[in-house]
Amino acid sequence: MKPPTDWLDQRTGYKKLLHEALFENVPGGARWRYVWGSTLTFCFAVQVITGLCLWLAYSPGAQTAWESVYFIQHEMWGGWFLRGIHHFTAQAMTVLLVLHLMQVVIDGAYKAPREVNFWAGVVLLGLVLALSLTGYLLPWDQKGYWATRVATNIAAITPIIGPGLQQVLIGGADYGHQTLTRFFALHAGIIPGAIIAFIVIHVYLFRKHGLTPKEPKKKPDAPFWPEQVFRDAVACLAVFATVLFLVIRYHGAVLDAPADPSEPFSAARPEWYFLFLFQLLKYFPGGTEIWGAIVLPTLLLVVLVAMPFLGKWKLGHRFNLGLLWSVLAGAVLLTWIAKKEDAGNPDYLTAVQAAERAADRVVALAQGPSGIPPTGAVSLLRGDALTQGPKLFARNCASCHRFGGEDGIGGVPKDVPSASDLKGFASREWLTGLLDPKQITTAHYFGGSKLKTGKMSRFVTEQISQFAPDEKTELSKALVALSAEAGLTAQHEVDLRDAALITAGREALSGDILTCTSCHKFHDADENGGAPDLTGYGSRDWLIAFISDPAHERFYGDRNDRMPRFGADQRLTAQEIGLIADWLRGDWYLPPLEK
Amino acid sequence: MASSHHPVPPSGSRRDFFAKAGSIVIGAALMVVPAVSGLLVFLNPLRRRGQGGGASNAVRVAALRALPENGEPRKFPVLATRVDAWNRTPNVPVGAVYLRKVGPNEVKAFNVACPHAGCFVDFRADKNHYLCPCHNSSFSLDGRVLDPKSPSPRPLDELPVEIRGDGEIWVKFQNFRAGTKETIPA
Structure with missing residues (x-):
C-alpha cells in the first residue's frame, strides 16, 4: 500500500513545493550573515499572531481605545505579556531592518539583476516604519497622542498635498474617533496586507536570482536545509530571547495616562528610533523645516532607490556604502544628542515623572470601586483631587501660599510667601504651630500677610505666651476639638479615640477661659466679633465656602487681605474649588494597599 | 491530468477581440464601483463642516x-x-x-x-x-x-x-x- 503522503502529494503537489522551499542552493554553504531576512520574516509572523490576539480585545475610539488597552494590560490573563511581545518585537524589527539593509549593501546583493528585489525591500522598510508610526497612536495615551500630533503636523508641511493628506489621515480637522479608526485600519489591515504582498514578491525574486554569496566561498555549496535553516532558527531564538528579556525587564510596554487634548504633555517624544529625526528638526529654524522633514528624507529615499544603478561602478558601490554608514553614524549621533539633552533638562525630567505619576494614578482610579465611566478614563483624572489639586493650587494659590514650602507641583517660587503654608491645614499639628507664639508671625503662618499685626496674632503672642498651666490644658483640648471639626481622613482614627477630649474641647472653645467666641462664631456661641466662623472649620463645606468668598462676613468680611473671591468672582468653577478643597484636606481615593 | 495541458493561445480573430475587450471592460467596471464608493468614504474628511478644531463663537x-x-x-x-x-x-x-x-x-x-x-x-x-x-x-x-x-x-x-x-x-x-x-x- 502506498503511504497516505503520496495520495496527498498527487492531489496537491506539496512535496515539490517543500523541496523548492528547503533545498534552495546556498552557494558556499550556510553562513551566519545570511540570517537577517529570516529573522525579519519570523518577527513579522510574531507580530501577526500577537497583533490578531490584541485585536480580539482592542476597541478603536476616543473613549474606548485607552480603556481597552488598559484592560488588556491590567486585567486580562497575560495581557501585559502579549502586549509586551508585540511592542518589543516591533522595536527588534526596526533594528533587524537596518542590519538586513547593511548586509545586503555590504555584500553587493542589491546590484543587477536584483534591483527590483532591492526596491521591494526598500518598500518593505517604509511599510514597517509606517506600522510603528501608526501603532504608536493606538493606545490613545498622552505619549502616542502628542507624538502623532507632531508627526502629522509635520506631514502637513509637504507642498500642495500636505494639508489634505493630514486631514485624510487623521479623519478630519481634529484628532478623535476617526483618527483611531483610520490608524487602526492602516495598522492592522492595509499596511500588513501590503507587507504580505511585498514579502511574497521579495522572497519570489530572492529565489529566482538566488543568494548572493560572500566571496571567497569558504565551503562547497549546500542546500538550505538543514544547515542554514538551523542557523536561521538560532538567530530567531536569539532575537526572541532578547524580546522576552525586555518584556520581563520592563513588565511589558508602557501605557501612559489617557490622551487629553487640553493637558499638555511636555514629555512627548517619538519612539527611540525616530529620535534622530526629532533631534534633526531642532536644527532647522522657522520656515526651513521642510528641508529637514521632507527634502532630506526624500533625497535619501531617491539615492536609496538609485543605489543599484550607482553600484554598477566600483566607486558607486563605495559611495553607497559610505553614505549608508554616514547616515547610520549621523542617526546614532543625533539620537545620542537627543538623549543627552533630555537627561540634562530638568523640565523634561519633571515632565517624565509627572507622566509616570499620572499613568499610575489613572490605573489606581480605574481599578477603584468607581471603575471607568462611559465618558472614558480621561474624566477619572479630570475629577481626581490628587491629580488636579496640585495643578490648581500652583496656578491659583501659590503666588501667595505654599504647600510644604513648594507650589504644589514640586517647584519653589522665588518670592517669599505672603500667606500661610497650607500643607496639613486644620490638622492638629498645623493648628499647634498656628497657636504657638513663636510660629504664628513667621512666613509659615501669618508672617507675610496683614494678619501678622491682627488681633489673632496679638492674642497668640501676648496672651497665649503668658498662659498658666491650666489654661494651656484648656487650649490643647480646644485645639483637638477645632481640628476634629475638619473631619480629616488622616485624623479619623485619633479623632474617634479622643471623642471625650473633643467634647471637652468644644466646651473650652465656647468657654470663658480661652475667650475664642468673643471674636469667632462656634456653633451656637457667637459674639460676632468679625473673625472667621469656626463651625466646621477646615471641613469640605467650610473650605469651599471660604475659597469661594473669603470676604464673606462669615469669614474675614471687609478685613479680607488680598485673597481673591474665587467662586464669587467666577475665577474658578465650583468643581475646581471642590478639587482644591479635597486636595488640601488630603481627601482622595486611595487604593487598598496604600491605605 | 488536464491541468498540465495548456490550450494553444487564441489567434487575433474578431471574436477574440470582443472577448478580450469585454473581459477587460467588465473586469474593470466590476472593480470601479466598490473602489469609488470606498474612496468616497476615505476622502470624507476633506469635507469642510463648520469651524474645524475650534469654537465657532466667542x-x-x-x-x-x-x-x-x-x-x-x-x-x-x-x-x-x-x-x-x-x-x-x-x-x-x-x-x-x-x-x-x-x-x-x-x-x-x-x-x-x-x-x-x-x-x-x-x-x-x-x-x-x-x-x-x-x-x-x-x-x-x-x-x-x-x-x-x-x-x-x-x-x-x-x-x-x-x-x-x-x-x-x-x-x-x-x-x-x-x-x-x-x-x-x-
Whole structure:
C-alpha cells in the first residue's frame, strides 16, 4: 500500500513545493550573515499572531481605545505579556531592518539583476516604519497622542498635498474617533496586507536570482536545509530571547495616562528610533523645516532607490556604502544628542515623572470601586483631587501660599510667601504651630500677610505666651476639638479615640477661659466679633465656602487681605474649588494597599 | 491530468477581440464601483463642516480680575462643545489660551499651541518668555519668535478678545495650521 503522503502529494503537489522551499542552493554553504531576512520574516509572523490576539480585545475610539488597552494590560490573563511581545518585537524589527539593509549593501546583493528585489525591500522598510508610526497612536495615551500630533503636523508641511493628506489621515480637522479608526485600519489591515504582498514578491525574486554569496566561498555549496535553516532558527531564538528579556525587564510596554487634548504633555517624544529625526528638526529654524522633514528624507529615499544603478561602478558601490554608514553614524549621533539633552533638562525630567505619576494614578482610579465611566478614563483624572489639586493650587494659590514650602507641583517660587503654608491645614499639628507664639508671625503662618499685626496674632503672642498651666490644658483640648471639626481622613482614627477630649474641647472653645467666641462664631456661641466662623472649620463645606468668598462676613468680611473671591468672582468653577478643597484636606481615593 | 495541458493561445480573430475587450471592460467596471464608493468614504474628511478644531463663537474664558496687573500671562482652558464624529460633548476643554493684561481694560490672548508642530508652549516666569518643550522654540511676551534658531515659522497665534459686561474675558478660540509662515485656520 502506498503511504497516505503520496495520495496527498498527487492531489496537491506539496512535496515539490517543500523541496523548492528547503533545498534552495546556498552557494558556499550556510553562513551566519545570511540570517537577517529570516529573522525579519519570523518577527513579522510574531507580530501577526500577537497583533490578531490584541485585536480580539482592542476597541478603536476616543473613549474606548485607552480603556481597552488598559484592560488588556491590567486585567486580562497575560495581557501585559502579549502586549509586551508585540511592542518589543516591533522595536527588534526596526533594528533587524537596518542590519538586513547593511548586509545586503555590504555584500553587493542589491546590484543587477536584483534591483527590483532591492526596491521591494526598500518598500518593505517604509511599510514597517509606517506600522510603528501608526501603532504608536493606538493606545490613545498622552505619549502616542502628542507624538502623532507632531508627526502629522509635520506631514502637513509637504507642498500642495500636505494639508489634505493630514486631514485624510487623521479623519478630519481634529484628532478623535476617526483618527483611531483610520490608524487602526492602516495598522492592522492595509499596511500588513501590503507587507504580505511585498514579502511574497521579495522572497519570489530572492529565489529566482538566488543568494548572493560572500566571496571567497569558504565551503562547497549546500542546500538550505538543514544547515542554514538551523542557523536561521538560532538567530530567531536569539532575537526572541532578547524580546522576552525586555518584556520581563520592563513588565511589558508602557501605557501612559489617557490622551487629553487640553493637558499638555511636555514629555512627548517619538519612539527611540525616530529620535534622530526629532533631534534633526531642532536644527532647522522657522520656515526651513521642510528641508529637514521632507527634502532630506526624500533625497535619501531617491539615492536609496538609485543605489543599484550607482553600484554598477566600483566607486558607486563605495559611495553607497559610505553614505549608508554616514547616515547610520549621523542617526546614532543625533539620537545620542537627543538623549543627552533630555537627561540634562530638568523640565523634561519633571515632565517624565509627572507622566509616570499620572499613568499610575489613572490605573489606581480605574481599578477603584468607581471603575471607568462611559465618558472614558480621561474624566477619572479630570475629577481626581490628587491629580488636579496640585495643578490648581500652583496656578491659583501659590503666588501667595505654599504647600510644604513648594507650589504644589514640586517647584519653589522665588518670592517669599505672603500667606500661610497650607500643607496639613486644620490638622492638629498645623493648628499647634498656628497657636504657638513663636510660629504664628513667621512666613509659615501669618508672617507675610496683614494678619501678622491682627488681633489673632496679638492674642497668640501676648496672651497665649503668658498662659498658666491650666489654661494651656484648656487650649490643647480646644485645639483637638477645632481640628476634629475638619473631619480629616488622616485624623479619623485619633479623632474617634479622643471623642471625650473633643467634647471637652468644644466646651473650652465656647468657654470663658480661652475667650475664642468673643471674636469667632462656634456653633451656637457667637459674639460676632468679625473673625472667621469656626463651625466646621477646615471641613469640605467650610473650605469651599471660604475659597469661594473669603470676604464673606462669615469669614474675614471687609478685613479680607488680598485673597481673591474665587467662586464669587467666577475665577474658578465650583468643581475646581471642590478639587482644591479635597486636595488640601488630603481627601482622595486611595487604593487598598496604600491605605 | 488536464491541468498540465495548456490550450494553444487564441489567434487575433474578431471574436477574440470582443472577448478580450469585454473581459477587460467588465473586469474593470466590476472593480470601479466598490473602489469609488470606498474612496468616497476615505476622502470624507476633506469635507469642510463648520469651524474645524475650534469654537465657532466667542466663549467666556476668565474674569478680568483673575489676571495679574503686572502683565504676566496666565493659562486658561477654553471650554466649549467638542464634536468628535458622532459625539457632541458640551462644556469640555477644546484647547487653552494664554491671557495677558496689557491695559486697564485690554487683554491679549494667544493660543497655547506652538505654530511649529502643535505642542503646548509653557510660559517661563523666570526667563519671562514662552518655551515649547518639543523642539525648543522660544517666544517673547508679545508672541514674537525670540531665538532666531527656533523652528517655529511664525509668532504665537493671537486670538480676538472682547471684554464684556463686568470684566468678563471672551475669546474667539481657533486652531491654526501648524508649520506654515502664514496663519491659516485649521
